[in-house]
Amino acid sequence: MTAELQLEPDGRLRHLLSLDGLPAPVLRQLLDQAELLRPHALGGSALRGRHAGRTCCTLFFEPSTRTRSSFQLAAARLGMDVLNFDVSTSSTKKGETALDTLRTIEAMGVDLFVIRHASDGAVAELAAGARPGTRVINAGDGRSNHPTQGLLDMLTLRQHKGADFSALKVLVAGDVLHSRVARSDLQALRTLGCGEIRVCGPANLLPGPEVLRGCEVFHDMDAAVEGVDAAMMLRLQRERMEQGLVPSLEGYYRDFGLTPARLARAAPGAIVMHPGPMNRGVEIDGDVADGPRSVILEQVANGLPVRMAAIDLLLGATAPL
Amino acid sequence: MTAELQLEPDGRLRHLLSLDGLPAPVLRQLLDQAELLRPHALGGSALRGRHAGRTCCTLFFEPSTRTRSSFQLAAARLGMDVLNFDVSTSSTKKGETALDTLRTIEAMGVDLFVIRHASDGAVAELAAGARPGTRVINAGDGRSNHPTQGLLDMLTLRQHKGADFSALKVLVAGDVLHSRVARSDLQALRTLGCGEIRVCGPANLLPGPEVLRGCEVFHDMDAAVEGVDAAMMLRLQRERMEQGLVPSLEGYYRDFGLTPARLARAAPGAIVMHPGPMNRGVEIDGDVADGPRSVILEQVANGLPVRMAAIDLLLGATAPL
Amino acid sequence: MTAELQLEPDGRLRHLLSLDGLPAPVLRQLLDQAELLRPHALGGSALRGRHAGRTCCTLFFEPSTRTRSSFQLAAARLGMDVLNFDVSTSSTKKGETALDTLRTIEAMGVDLFVIRHASDGAVAELAAGARPGTRVINAGDGRSNHPTQGLLDMLTLRQHKGADFSALKVLVAGDVLHSRVARSDLQALRTLGCGEIRVCGPANLLPGPEVLRGCEVFHDMDAAVEGVDAAMMLRLQRERMEQGLVPSLEGYYRDFGLTPARLARAAPGAIVMHPGPMNRGVEIDGDVADGPRSVILEQVANGLPVRMAAIDLLLGATAPL
Numbered sequence: 001m002t003a004e005l006q007l008e009p010d011g012r013l014r015h016l017l018s019l020d021g022l023p024a025p026v027l028r029q030l031l032d033q034a035e036l037l038r039p040h041a042l043g044g045s046a047l048r049g050r051h052a053g054r055t056c057c058t059l060f061f062e063p064s065t066r067t068r069s070s071f072q073l074a075a076a077r078l079g080m081d082v083l084n085f086d087v088s089t090s091s092t093k094k095g096e097t098a099l100d101t102l103r104t105i106e107a108m109g110v111d112l113f114v115i116r117h118a119s120d121g122a123v124a125e126l127a128a129g130a131r132p133g134t135r136v137i138n139a140g141d142g143r144s145n146h147p148t149q150g151l152l153d154m155l156t157l158r159q160h161k162g163a164d165f166s167a168l169k170v171l172v173a174g175d176v177l178h179s180r181v182a183r184s185d186l187q188a189l190r191t192l193g194c195g196e197i198r199v200c201g202p203a204n205l206l207p208g209p210e211v212l213r214g215c216e217v218f219h220d221m222d223a224a225v226e227g228v229d230a231a232m233m234l235r236l237q238r239e240r241m242e243q244g245l246v247p248s249l250e251g252y253y254r255d256f257g258l259t260p261a262r263l264a265r266a267a268p269g270a271i272v273m274h275p276g277p278m279n280r281g282v283e284i285d286g287d288v289a290d291g292p293r294s295v296i297l298e299q300v301a302n303g304l305p306v307r308m309a310a311i312d313l314l315l316g317a318t319a320p321l
Numbered sequence: 322m323t324a325e326l327q328l329e330p331d332g333r334l335r336h337l338l339s340l341d342g343l344p345a346p347v348l349r350q351l352l353d354q355a356e357l358l359r360p361h362a363l364g365g366s367a368l369r370g371r372h373a374g375r376t377c378c379t380l381f382f383e384p385s386t387r388t389r390s391s392f393q394l395a396a397a398r399l400g401m402d403v404l405n406f407d408v409s410t411s412s413t414k415k416g417e418t419a420l421d422t423l424r425t426i427e428a429m430g431v432d433l434f435v436i437r438h439a440s441d442g443a444v445a446e447l448a449a450g451a452r453p454g455t456r457v458i459n460a461g462d463g464r465s466n467h468p469t470q471g472l473l474d475m476l477t478l479r480q481h482k483g484a485d486f487s488a489l490k491v492l493v494a495g496d497v498l499h500s501r502v503a504r505s506d507l508q509a510l511r512t513l514g515c516g517e518i519r520v521c522g523p524a525n526l527l528p529g530p531e532v533l534r535g536c537e538v539f540h541d542m543d544a545a546v547e548g549v550d551a552a553m554m555l556r557l558q559r560e561r562m563e564q565g566l567v568p569s570l571e572g573y574y575r576d577f578g579l580t581p582a583r584l585a586r587a588a589p590g591a592i593v594m595h596p597g598p599m600n601r602g603v604e605i606d607g608d609v610a611d612g613p614r615s616v617i618l619e620q621v622a623n624g625l626p627v628r629m630a631a632i633d634l635l636l637g638a639t640a641p642l
Numbered sequence: 643m644t645a646e647l648q649l650e651p652d653g654r655l656r657h658l659l660s661l662d663g664l665p666a667p668v669l670r671q672l673l674d675q676a677e678l679l680r681p682h683a684l685g686g687s688a689l690r691g692r693h694a695g696r697t698c699c700t701l702f703f704e705p706s707t708r709t710r711s712s713f714q715l716a717a718a719r720l721g722m723d724v725l726n727f728d729v730s731t732s733s734t735k736k737g738e739t740a741l742d743t744l745r746t747i748e749a750m751g752v753d754l755f756v757i758r759h760a761s762d763g764a765v766a767e768l769a770a771g772a773r774p775g776t777r778v779i780n781a782g783d784g785r786s787n788h789p790t791q792g793l794l795d796m797l798t799l800r801q802h803k804g805a806d807f808s809a810l811k812v813l814v815a816g817d818v819l820h821s822r823v824a825r826s827d828l829q830a831l832r833t834l835g836c837g838e839i840r841v842c843g844p845a846n847l848l849p850g851p852e853v854l855r856g857c858e859v860f861h862d863m864d865a866a867v868e869g870v871d872a873a874m875m876l877r878l879q880r881e882r883m884e885q886g887l888v889p890s891l892e893g894y895y896r897d898f899g900l901t902p903a904r905l906a907r908a909a910p911g912a913i914v915m916h917p918g919p920m921n922r923g924v925e926i927d928g929d930v931a932d933g934p935r936s937v938i939l940e941q942v943a944n945g946l947p948v949r950m951a952a953i954d955l956l957l958g959a960t961a962p963l
Contacts, residue, residue, distance in 0.1 A: 042750070043695050045694045048694075052366045053369075065727060065728070065729075066746060066747075069727060069747065070750055076723050085386060085390060087386075095559060095598065096597070100597070100598065100601075105390065107622045108363070108390065108394055108624070109363025238737060277742065280739065280742075298749075301751070376715065402715065402718050404711055406707060407707070417918070417920060417921075421919065421922075427939075428940075429684070429712055430943070
């Protein structure tokens with residue numbers, strides 16, 4: 001459903017809801033546009049006329065200041081007005097449906113929604129209910145999708161390892177089960193033809209075979225990291241411990257944390273990635289996070305041009321850059 | 322008091338506090354200006370220079386994301402800087418008076434305040450305490466006033482039924498007692514010479530005769546809706562049930578909800594209005610809300626030009642449109 | 643440490659962290675720049691190109707709507723994009739360190755941080771961890787520093803009493819122990835060579851001799867106010883009573899409140915100052931707060947040019963005004 005919803009019949013992008021089923025040419029177009037936008041992504045006034053007079057609403061049914069901020073700056077640097085609509089302090093609490101909330105704000109003259117929701121599929125449902133001219137970007141739904149995070153991870157990987165992913169060995173490690181970031185990353189790695197995709201985590205924190213399609217599965221972190229070109233570490237939510245899914249943070253760090261010793265097993269020039277926010281000393285050692293292999297802050301920086309590219313293509317970029 | 326406060330001695334609008342006592346020519350001027358502003362209300366950059374360099378502060382002592390957002394976009398589309406000041410996270414909790422809060426923000430160079438407050442009359446009191454040059458728009462005080470909602474309802478009604486209200490039958494239905502929207506609507510309908518104003522609700526949710534001046538009162542919804550040109554439905558706050566004012570939501574829907582069957586009793590071409598947020602299946606049936614008679618999203622859209630018109634006139638619109 | 647951190651080797655300002663150790667010429671430069679910016683500080687579009695395309699982030703680990711709003715407007719009036727990042731609703735709660743939060747936002751292309759933190763020294767630590775090109779303004783840390791409040795107080799004093807402070811008698815009165823405002827004021831008064839600095843408060847609400855260096859200490863408010871040119875009153879936090887540090891608000895008002903009778907003991911033309919938010923009838927009488935000697939709202943208004951001056955100098959003001 002989502003795949004047809006996010007593409008026009010002629011193959012152009014209408015919404016950005018999921019990397020699942022997104023054709024490789026569209027995915028590459030987003031990355032290429034992001035590269036073109038990079039010189040303007042972290043500041044400057046050059047593109048303030050590009051989408052001036054249009055309005056972006058960040059509609060968050062689940063709080064996330066970091067992701068919201070990244071979208072807010074991306075939209076503002078393209079000249080858009082930005083309306084932050086935080087539903088935890090709004091009328092949805094008053095019994096209004098999520099779709100009525102969206103339609104109400106849409107009627108105020110909003111061109112683009114950036115939506116986060118705790119339920120799987122909720123963002124696609126909202127996109128399906130929006131007016132034909134309205135555009136939607138999924139900023140994270142349930143455990144399912146976080147497409148702009150997946151794109152910024154691919155952009156970062158491409159900048160360091162080149163556009164041909166066929167010879168790459170990439171590891172995604174940690175709590176894959178609960179991670180929408182992992183799902184979007186695995187989908188993008190498959191689409192871009194990554195040579196070897198490894199997944200490592202405790203057995204009870206790995207998802208079923210459909211999610212892990214095409215991946216080599218490890219439960220031993222030392223073996224998993226051997227010879228990889230990139231290690232994408234996932235955040236361990238502290239509630240996993242309260243839920244009894246992880247015996248202790250110390251034990252998790254010992255078995256699955258990316259330590260300097262483990263990183264030494266990776267390929268020469270391997271890069272270390274993390275979507276943030278990090279738990280230092282849990283899934284990643286502080287020295288690794290701050291070390292020369294870490295590209296974690298580059299990922300954050302790449303979030304800007306990637307989000308600008310998505311906005312630009314969805315709104316029908318008229319002017320060349 | 323409010324009437325003199327909101328008009329200059331020469332009859333021009335100084336503040337917009339209430340539709341009570343607002344002369345018909347001023348009310349019509351606001352609607353006419355809104356019509357002129359409509360082409361620019363939902364986006365575009367044409368009016369960004371109109372009030373550039375001036376600052377609007379939304380000062381909300383009671384949370385409301387929808388109304389605040391509408392004002393925020395209206396002010397931004399006229400070029401203003403917007404400061405959202407949410408008092409639930411501010412220093413009023415620290416023992417500061419509301420007037421000291423207003424004066425403090427005013428001293429930062431704020432030209433216009435949009436104020437919501439839970440107490441009747443609180444916004445007018447703040448307007449009375451502001452500097453002579455400062456303008457105030459009431460975004461809702463207690464049960465008393467919500468003038469821009471009343472104006473946008475009149476604009477919507479006028480667009481569908483024409484400027485002559487003398488032959489119109491209009492129904493305001495539901496919890497009139499607790500509704501500032503209903504009070505502003507009734508005041509505006511009287512000022513504009515509406516031919517027949519009907520009010521319908523459970524006896525314990527209707528206000529005293531002063532509020533219902535000039536209205537025909539019904540307790541039977543089937544009879545009330547008979548032949549009306551517009552049905553303005555009011556939101557039923559869920560706390561009315563906890564307060565024992567309504568036996569059950571199902572019973573309320575059965576007796577007072579606007580169902581398709583009831584709507585069939587209205588005049589041909591009758592329109593259905595609701596200020597939002599809606600309780601589907603309580604005061605209004607979902608099919609009615611989404612049906613061809615519903616102008617609910619047009620009301621939301623009209624909120625933008627109406628609020629822009631109020632801002633424009635209060636700030637002394639210098640340039641013709 | 644802070645002193646070296648906030649000045650470049652050539653003496654120019656890199657961060658604004660504390661008035662402690664800030665050389666008099668730099669302090670005077672900030673005040674002079676603020677005077678130049680004043681005509682543009684409360685509105686207008688003249689300076690919108692000055693820092694256009696640059697981004698200011700208000701990063702508040704402790705809530706403060708007033709101070710944040712003042713910085714937000716100051717940055718916007720210089721043309722900056724402003725990102726408000728409230729950590730109480732953000733990922734620091736998720737176990738992320740404050741420095742990781744700062745570095746993440748920094749990577750999104752933020753040029754200037756305005757930071758408030760409840761812990762003494764936390765803002766300087768964050769400044770020390772920021773990238774070389776990033777600028778930091780301390781918007782209040784613990785009990786230690788509130789440099790822009792100190793500067794705006796000095797600007798207000800200078801406007802009323804002239805640039806030569808050597809003949810001035812200034813009183814700082816109230817809960818000096820817990821006040822970062824008092825510390826910044828005392829530091830600035832010493833730097834600018836104030837003739838006589840008096841401090842008055844209950845013995846258990848006065849700090850140690852290091853903070854009170856160069857001050858004359860009073861516990862009798864009548865004596866303290868005698869002949870002063872300015873009385874700077876401090877806010878009494880209501881929790882001081884719960885902590886048992888103050889027997890009652892009535893008793894505090896009787897012994898230390900600035901009443902009309904006490905104010906009559908001050909020098910002719912003496913001014914009354916307060917950083918806000920005020921507790922009327924506790925540390926200050928309502929009639930004094932609203933009276934002709936009060937410059938409290940001028941202080942608020944001066945916050946804008948002072949903050950614009952700090953931003954302007956930190957970002958390397960290129961164009962003359």
